[in-house]
């Protein structure tokens with residue numbers, strides 16, 4: 013960097029009016045408090061983001077008996093629900109969720125999905141258009157009160173309203189009974205979805221993953237009333253906490269895994285399995301295989317005609333899921349968390365080995381430890397990972413992906429994909445199974461927080477783990493999408509165009525940026541833990557999260573929520589200009605040298621340069637009158653009067669002024685431009701001519717008076733050779749080309765291809781003489 017400018021040490025009083033000359037165009041309100049954008053605090057939810065002193069939530073306890081029919085892949089069940097009205101409101105009716113009706117002939121899901129004919133169409137894509145009745149809807153046989161009287165009910169697609177004979181008053185409970193059945197669908201077919209079965213053609217067996225399988229209470233809350241927005245496939249669930257007692261009857265040779273603790277192991281496990289199960293309870297270092305691959309393979313070949321009933325009990329869960337198959341291998345190990353033992357376990361078919369026996373249960377244990385350290389000790393007694401070629405979460409149990417090729421080999425992508433999915437789905441126990449947000453409304457509240465936590469757990473599992481989401485620069489391609497393809501994170505689940513980036517990656521990245529760049533790890537980790545502990549086993553809203561993270565850290569983050577959660581602008585900050593100044597020392601020798609340099613620069617021009625060689629010396633006329641005296645006079649020489657003036661000036665300075673004058677500091681005035689719109693902290697790396705470097709961090713509030721252009725002066729003892737904006741790529745800047753001063757040009761690649769000459773007689777080549785057919 014050349015072009016030093018000098019500044020004169022002087023004190024100028026700036027008129028106060030300068031601050032008033034603010035161009036209103038430069039203000040997009042980016043630093044105003046969220047104010048009315050948040051709900052008014054009340055007795056249920058405080059302004060600090062904590063539950064209020066009259067916080068309430070509903071409760072629903074379930075007793076369910078269900079039987080799996082492995083011959084025609086259906087289930088039939090009956091449930092007793094006790095609903096506790098802990099709200100201050102009388103309720104005339106109750107709403108239940110019938111998620112299975114999303115696959116009914118009358119489903120709205122195919123009706124509201126737009127489609128096009130593609131040049132190539134699969135059977136599945138065509139079936140998706142035709143969507144014939146496959147008899148997959150929920151059949152309800154009876155809805156009765158405790159006295160056996162029928163309760164009037166109305167089914168509206170995936171929601172069912174029960175009209176009560178008299179209002180359910182605050183503090184009262186109401187018990188009712190429902191009997192139902194449905195046909196389980198093939199989730200490996202075009203219908204897809206979370207629950208269902210997988211059929212293994214080679215051995216003729218089924219693997220069932222049962223979720224969304226019973227009529228469940230909808231949430232009635234202080235912020236939403238009844239959450240009865242229809243389930244059309246993407247916006248997941250809003251569910252009530254309660255206690256479950258579930259008896260699952262399956263073929264006697266099946267293995268069942270479920271939410272909760274098995275109540276009758278001695279009735280359903282062999283004595284050998286009982287022995288191994290008890291051994292697993294004190295195995296903290298590695299899993300114990302309770303049903304081996306050999307044993308499972310033997311069972312695959314038969315088909316029991318008798319049945320067994322597995323009884324599970326779970327307290328304080330928002331849902332209940334289970335899995336059943338005679339193909340299952342089962343392993344388990346103990347994890348110590350907060351002074352108690354949790355059983356980490358896995359169920360998988362032989363097709364998932366050797367990957368699953370090596371990793372699954374260990375990853376479950378790791379995830380519980382990692383997440384617990386950042387939130388609260390995992391409160392449930394078990395955590396289960398089931399191999400089911402997909403990924404979906406339920407309390408204590410989740411269905412995951414990761415199957416090697418049929419010869420047992422696998423790529424790194426499969427292995428890391430599997431580990432990531434297990435971390436993610438087990439991690440969902442924390443968000444939203446325990447910190448119970450409303451998924452039907454806000455996908456990001458569980459997916460975003462969980463993806464952020466997943467990133468941290470991945471990095472703890474293996475140094476330099478190839479995490480897909482979390483680091484800031486990985487969201488830049490999404491953030492640079494065209495405007496019409498972007499929505500705020502605060503968008504309802506069903507209305508999101510780019511679902512993965514918007515609901516998973518962007519909020520996860522935002523949290524990671526808060527932790528690494530805006531708040532710092534210590535403040536963030538404390539505030540995040542505060543949020544998790546405040547809302548553990550409760551129903552938080554985004555406001556509760558936004559408020560808590562500020563309340564517990566003393567960091568004003570309203571600008572951050574505005575930009576990252578309510579806005580779609582990307583980050584693109586640029587170094588527009590850098591000016592280098594030094595204080596004029598007024599030393600005569602320096603002043604004169606500068607004057608000489610300036611004179612010579614002024615008097616240097618192209619004709620003079622060329623004439624120096626073009627005109628022979630003998631040809632140059634010399635002025636005969638010019639005396640040697642004038643020619644030899646150096647007007648840039650330092651004279652005694654210069655020295656005196658300088659000494660007089662120095663003697664007039666205070667010692668502080670003199671020190672500043674002689675400091676030799678370099679001042680760099682850097683102008684920054686906010687090209688993208690999303691305001692962020694300015695992080696700078698200064699590289700010096702001696703090879704050393706230094707980082708400066710400027711909070712985002714530097715943009716508060718002018719959101720598009722700011723300048724800042726940095727005083728440096730050393731001479732700067734390079735300035736880099738966002739050197740660690742921590743702000744998700746979508747254009748890093750303008751982050752260097754002097755500019756650095758990074759090559760992009762373009763592809764050169766070998767031009768194919770058109771074969772004779774075809775019309776596909778670029779021959780303008782031939783017409784296209």
Ligand SMILES: [Zn+2]
Pocket residue numbers: 436440458459462
């Ligand atoms: Zn998820």
